[in-house]
Amino acid sequence: MDDGTDILFDLLHFEIVNWTDRAHSEEKDKDKKDEDLSNLEYIGFSTGYRLIERLTKEMPRFKDELDTMKFICTDFWSAVYKKQIDNLKTNHNGVYVLQDNNFRFLSKMSNGKQYLEAAPKYVAFTCGIIRGSLSNLNIHCVVKAEVQSLPSCKFHIQIQRT
Amino acid sequence: MSRSTRFDTKKVNSELVTLTYGTLVAQMVKDLDTAEDVNKQLERIGYNMGIRLIEDFLSRTGTGRCLDLKDTADKILSAFRLYLGVQPNVVNWSGAGDEFSLILESNPLTELVELPDELKQLKYCNMICGVIRGALEMVQLDVQSWIVQDQLKGDQNTEIRVKFIRRLEDAMPAGED
Amino acid sequence: MAVCAAIVGKDNSPKYFCCINPDEELSYQYKVLSSLDIIEERLNPANKNASESKELFLGHLYSLETCKLYGYVTNTKIKLIIVVNAMNLTLKDNDIRSMFQKIHSEYADMVSNPFYIPGEPITSKLFDSTIKGIITGTV
Numbered sequence: 001m002d003d004g005t006d007i008l009f010d011l012l013h014f015e016i017v018n019w020t021d022r023a024h025s026e027e028k029d030k031d032k033k034d035e036d037l038s039n040l041e042y043i044g045f046s047t048g049y050r051l052i053e054r055l056t057k058e059m060p061r062f063k064d065e066l067d068t069m070k071f072i073c074t075d076f077w078s079a080v081y082k083k084q085i086d087n088l089k090t091n092h093n094g095v096y097v098l099q100d101n102n103f104r105f106l107s108k109m110s111n112g113k114q115y116l117e118a119a120p121k122y123v124a125f126t127c128g129i130i131r132g133s134l135s136n137l138n139i140h141c142v143v144k145a146e147v148q149s150l151p152s153c154k155f156h157i158q159i160q161r162t
Numbered sequence: 163m164s165r166s167t168r169f170d171t172k173k174v175n176s177e178l179v180t181l182t183y184g185t186l187v188a189q190m191v192k193d194l195d196t197a198e199d200v201n202k203q204l205e206r207i208g209y210n211m212g213i214r215l216i217e218d219f220l221s222r223t224g225t226g227r228c229l230d231l232k233d234t235a236d237k238i239l240s241a242f243r244l245y246l247g248v249q250p251n252v253v254n255w256s257g258a259g260d261e262f263s264l265i266l267e268s269n270p271l272t273e274l275v276e277l278p279d280e281l282k283q284l285k286y287c288n289m290i291c292g293v294i295r296g297a298l299e300m301v302q303l304d305v306q307s308w309i310v311q312d313q314l315k316g317d318q319n320t321e322i323r324v325k326f327i328r329r330l331e332d333a334m335p336a337g338e339d
Numbered sequence: 340m341a342v343c344a345a346i347v348g349k350d351n352s353p354k355y356f357c358c359i360n361p362d363e364e365l366s367y368q369y370k371v372l373s374s375l376d377i378i379e380e381r382l383n384p385a386n387k388n389a390s391e392s393k394e395l396f397l398g399h400l401y402s403l404e405t406c407k408l409y410g411y412v413t414n415t416k417i418k419l420i421i422v423v424n425a426m427n428l429t430l431k432d433n434d435i436r437s438m439f440q441k442i443h444s445e446y447a448d449m450v451s452n453p454f455y456i457p458g459e460p461i462t463s464k465l466f467d468s469t470i471k472g473i474i475t476g477t478v
Binding site: 046049050052053054056057059060061062063136137138 | 349393394395412413414415416443444446447450451453457
């Protein structure tokens with residue numbers, strides 16, 4: 001059985017989604033909706049940035065970008081999301097696609113159109129977690145999530161080269 | 163499903179809760195006008211979590227109905243152990259036996275926090291008070307809960323007060339028990 | 340004990356400096372900043388002299404008449420530097436390594452404070468007193 005902090009984190013995440021949603025509930029237009037998600041994404045970013053500082057404390061140095069990505073898909077994902085990423089694809093030119101076939105924050109949702117429409121809210125925090133973690137590891141990127149059928153999710157990472 | 167990871171997942175999850183909560187508080191401080199508003203929002207978030215968390219607690223522990231407030235206090239203790247990994251003490255019972263304090267010597271939510279001077283009005287861990295209120299409401303106990311002492315403000319311990327208001331039996335929806 | 344510890348950010352700007360003797364602060368600051376090039380060199384994989392090891396502790400960086408400098412770089416590219424008096428022969432590499440690990444751990448805790456904005460200079464008094472304790476060997 002999962003330990004108690006698991007459900008605490010699930011509930012906290014759920015409430016943060018609701019809080020950022022509610023903060024703009026009177027203004028229903030599209031711009032505001034995007035802003036909701038950017039707040040949520042930022043909360044994830046800031047959390048990921050701090051978390052990775054702690055997690056990589058006792059780890060050897062990463063060899064390169066791909067080595068870092070593999071770490072995100074395995075050790076990192078297992079620690080945060082309870083399972084590894086199921087599939088990692090890359091074009092070897094700064095694009096990575098991480099696929100989780102049973103994503104923690106979607107796994108309790110039933111499949112159906114109205115749930116699919118709500119899905120972006122439940123993946124935005126994680127997009128931020130990924131971006132924040134990588135940013136602190138000096139990999140600057142844009143992260144977008146794609147949900148085609150629940151509870152599976154693909155995270156598209158586009159590295160920003162300078 | 164593979165769970166293999168070099169990390170202690172229990173520790174990571176607890177840190178994840180601490181860090182996520184911290185970021186949320188910092189974001190609220192930025193978004194809202196007063197610390198008082200933040201305190202209210204944190205309590206409300208806790209309340210919403212509490213009304214869901216109680217189901218998990220009841221199924222996990224197989225707990226039955228509370229006999230009295232002393233029994234309730236004991237169950238709150240085991241919930242702290244289960245969800246936050248800490249063991250508070252129950253002290254300072256009121257003469258009428260309708261009020262008590264939970265004393266936390268350590269609190270994972272505040273362990274890594276340093277409160278800026280301008281946020282002395284902030285009740286950082288007000289979420290916990292909300293969780294207690296929300297969870298107990300679902301078992302027909304109307305209580306008030308507030309922070310009396312706060313380690314973030316230099317107090318030795320964190321003290322959370324719980325006051326019993328009334329039983330909610332009359333407000334039960336028809337057809338449910 | 341060490342005489343000075345410094346934390347330098349990703350962008351090579353100093354974030355924190357602590358010196359046991361305040362009179363020497365300026366001269367040590369200068370020495371610490373000059374060591375950054377050596378650190379960059381060690382980390383550059385294209386460089387032949389780059390360290391093969393994946394360890395965060397880089398070991399001894401360089402020595403001057405009066406002092407020795409040691410380096411450590413976190414996975415998040417934060418540079419930690421410790422200065423030891425040249426006359427000090429009791430501190431071994433392992434002692435320095437463990438000092439760095441303690442400072443690193445304190446740094447990670449400090450970054451976890453939700454009211455600290457990453458990249459800002461570190462002003463926490465609590466952090467300062469802990470680091471002083473670490474380099475003087477009282478923690």
